[in-house]
Amino acid sequence: MNHFPEAWGRPRNDVYGVYDASHLQSSMPNQHTQSPIVTGTSVVALKFNGGVVIAADNLASYGSLARFTDIERLKQVGTHTIVGAGGDISDMQYLHEKLLDPLIIKEEYQNDGHHLRASHIYRYLSKVLYHRRSKFNPLWNTLLVAGWDDGKPFLASADLLGTTFSAPALSTGYGAQLAVPLLRRICPDEAAVENITREQAVAAVEECMKVLFYRDARSLSKYSLAIITREDVESAEGETKERVNIEWKKDIELQNQSWKFAEGIRGYGAQVV
Amino acid sequence: MPSSTSIGTGYDLSNSVFSPDGRNFQVEYATKAVENGGTAIGIRCKDGVVLAVEKLIGSKLLVPGSNKRIASVDNHIGIACSGLIPDARHFTSRARTEASNWRKLYRSPIPISSMADAMGGYAQLYTLYSSVRPFGVTAIIGGMDEAGGPGLWMVEPSGVGWGYFGAATGRGRQAAKAELEKLPLPNITVEEAVKQAARIIYFAHDDNSKDKDFELEMTWVRLEKGSAEGLGEGVSAKGWGKHEEVPKELVAEAERLAKESMEGGGDEEMEE
Numbered sequence: 001m002n003h004f005p006e007a008w009g010r011p012r013n014d015v016y017g018v019y020d021a022s023h024l025q026s027s028m029p030n031q032h033t034q035s036p037i038v039t040g041t042s043v044v045a046l047k048f049n050g051g052v053v054i055a056a057d058n059l060a061s062y063g064s065l066a067r068f069t070d071i072e073r074l075k076q077v078g079t080h081t082i083v084g085a086g087g088d089i090s091d092m093q094y095l096h097e098k099l100l101d102p103l104i105i106k107e108e109y110q111n112d113g114h115h116l117r118a119s120h121i122y123r124y125l126s127k128v129l130y131h132r133r134s135k136f137n138p139l140w141n142t143l144l145v146a147g148w149d150d151g152k153p154f155l156a157s158a159d160l161l162g163t164t165f166s167a168p169a170l171s172t173g174y175g176a177q178l179a180v181p182l183l184r185r186i187c188p189d190e191a192a193v194e195n196i197t198r199e200q201a202v203a204a205v206e207e208c209m210k211v212l213f214y215r216d217a218r219s220l221s222k223y224s225l226a227i228i229t230r231e232d233v234e235s236a237e238g239e240t241k242e243r244v245n246i247e248w249k250k251d252i253e254l255q256n257q258s259w260k261f262a263e264g265i266r267g268y269g270a271q272v273v
Numbered sequence: 274m275p276s277s278t279s280i281g282t283g284y285d286l287s288n289s290v291f292s293p294d295g296r297n298f299q300v301e302y303a304t305k306a307v308e309n310g311g312t313a314i315g316i317r318c319k320d321g322v323v324l325a326v327e328k329l330i331g332s333k334l335l336v337p338g339s340n341k342r343i344a345s346v347d348n349h350i351g352i353a354c355s356g357l358i359p360d361a362r363h364f365t366s367r368a369r370t371e372a373s374n375w376r377k378l379y380r381s382p383i384p385i386s387s388m389a390d391a392m393g394g395y396a397q398l399y400t401l402y403s404s405v406r407p408f409g410v411t412a413i414i415g416g417m418d419e420a421g422g423p424g425l426w427m428v429e430p431s432g433v434g435w436g437y438f439g440a441a442t443g444r445g446r447q448a449a450k451a452e453l454e455k456l457p458l459p460n461i462t463v464e465e466a467v468k469q470a471a472r473i474i475y476f477a478h479d480d481n482s483k484d485k486d487f488e489l490e491m492t493w494v495r496l497e498k499g500s501a502e503g504l505g506e507g508v509s510a511k512g513w514g515k516h517e518e519v520p521k522e523l524v525a526e527a528e529r530l531a532k533e534s535m536e537g538g539g540d541e542e543m544e545e
Binding site: 097101111 | 341344345347348369373376380492517518
């Protein structure tokens with residue numbers, strides 16, 4: 001024994017060598033999600049006169065492996081809203097199953113005829129995302145919230161940093177590079193929405209899904225599309241009330257694909273020259 | 274009910290004490306509390322469930338439509354209560370917890386029979402200890418699930434709970450039961466049941482608390498409109514429905530028919 005109490009009861013270094021404490025604690029800080037694992041790619045959405053159309057393919061990739069081909073990345077939340085998610089699929093499932101589903105159930109307890117509208121869902125989600133990034137433990141998603149709010153179509157995005165953004169034409173992921181410029185051709189600003197018909201909007205989004213399948217290696221030719229519109233319903237008291245109508249198209253297969261353009265691509269792939 | 278001889282013998286002062294002839298008087302007193310509450314009924318149909326309550330109005334100053342007696346639990350279940358209102362509030366709040374826990378555990382909505390089981394067990398706990406009193410509430414639990422289709426259960430203060438085609442409790446239960454028995458349950462649609470439920474509540478009110486004001490409160494759980502078409506006798510729709518208030522215009526129409534049948538003397542309207 002010596003006069004260093006901290007050494008008492010420990011193996012003596014001069015006899016056994018310095019104790020290797022590396023297994024006892026890590027010098028690394030607490031680790032949170034630093035990268036997504038199973039991921040979904042773009043979500044594309046566009047406003048039109050009287051509604052919003054939103055689409056996302058059914059693929060969940062594991063790295064570059066096309067792991068799951070039947071994943072629904074658009075989900076209805078309450079009566080007025082569709083949330084489309086790109087990024088980590090398990091974080092998306094957490095958002096829906098642990099946060100949004102119970103939220104909607106609790107909200108409906110009141111039975112007072114009021115429902116959470118798209119802007120309310122959007123505000124809630126963006127707060128959750130910002131809160132999580134502030135804990136350095138982000139939910140690794142980019143979300144598009146599409147729906148109906150206060151008599152107008154609603155479309156906005158929120159990402160894993162808590163950044164919020166709204167525009168009449170939006171996309172997440174690779175689509176933000178490829179689809180948004182295409183959509184902006186017919187919808188450069190909010191004022192242009194008035195002149196876009198539902199058919200034009202759906203066709204534009206379908207075209208974007210095709211372009212994305214051509215150029216995005218993490219995409220699939222099978223996708224879902226939802227169209228949110230409003231109809232006026234006459235109530236018993238004679239007043240007109242708005243009812244939000246959500247029309248789903250699932251398992252859509254891309255039509256009329258043409259891969260001719262691929263022959264002109266140089267710089268990677270199988271060609272020798 | 275305890276006979277006048279058994280009151281004051283001391284066996285009615287506590288739960289957890291049987292009387293020598295094997296009764297728990299506290300439970301019987303709780304049942305008595307329910308018998309003074311507004312009538313509540315439930316009707317099981319082939320495409321859903323209808324719940325209706327005669328909400329007695331204590332004051333003209335109360336806002337119409339306030340103080341609801343039928344509560345939503347999860348998306349697909351409604352609970353109509355008769356008896357002590359605060360007890361009913363606590364009871365439904367517990368039911369919500371049960372439903373939420375079930376979802377966390379099984380990732381699916383709770384079946385109606387399991388909800389009735391859980392709530393029966395909960396009510397029974399309040400008959401066992403001297404530190405608590407039984408619920409002064411009889412609850413009619415109605416909903417739809419994927420396993421059994423429409424489900425209708427009634428849980429009493431003793432904790433006993435049975436499944437029903439038509440259930441009634443509260444002050445007008447005798448009259449209501451007699452009327453329910455005349456219906457071809459469960460082979461009617463929700464639309465038909467709405468009219469019958471309104472008529473039965475009006476009938477039971479006329480029979481028991483004519484001098485008091487009341488509001489008719491009605492909810493249903495069912496699949497989307499028209500789901501009853503194509504369903505044969507004894508076949509019921511399966512799937513998760515949504516518990517919600519019956520639309521105002523349907524309630525108004527059902528009330529109009531109910532009042533008409535009261536003036537006409539009752540039974541002629543029965544068949545329609």
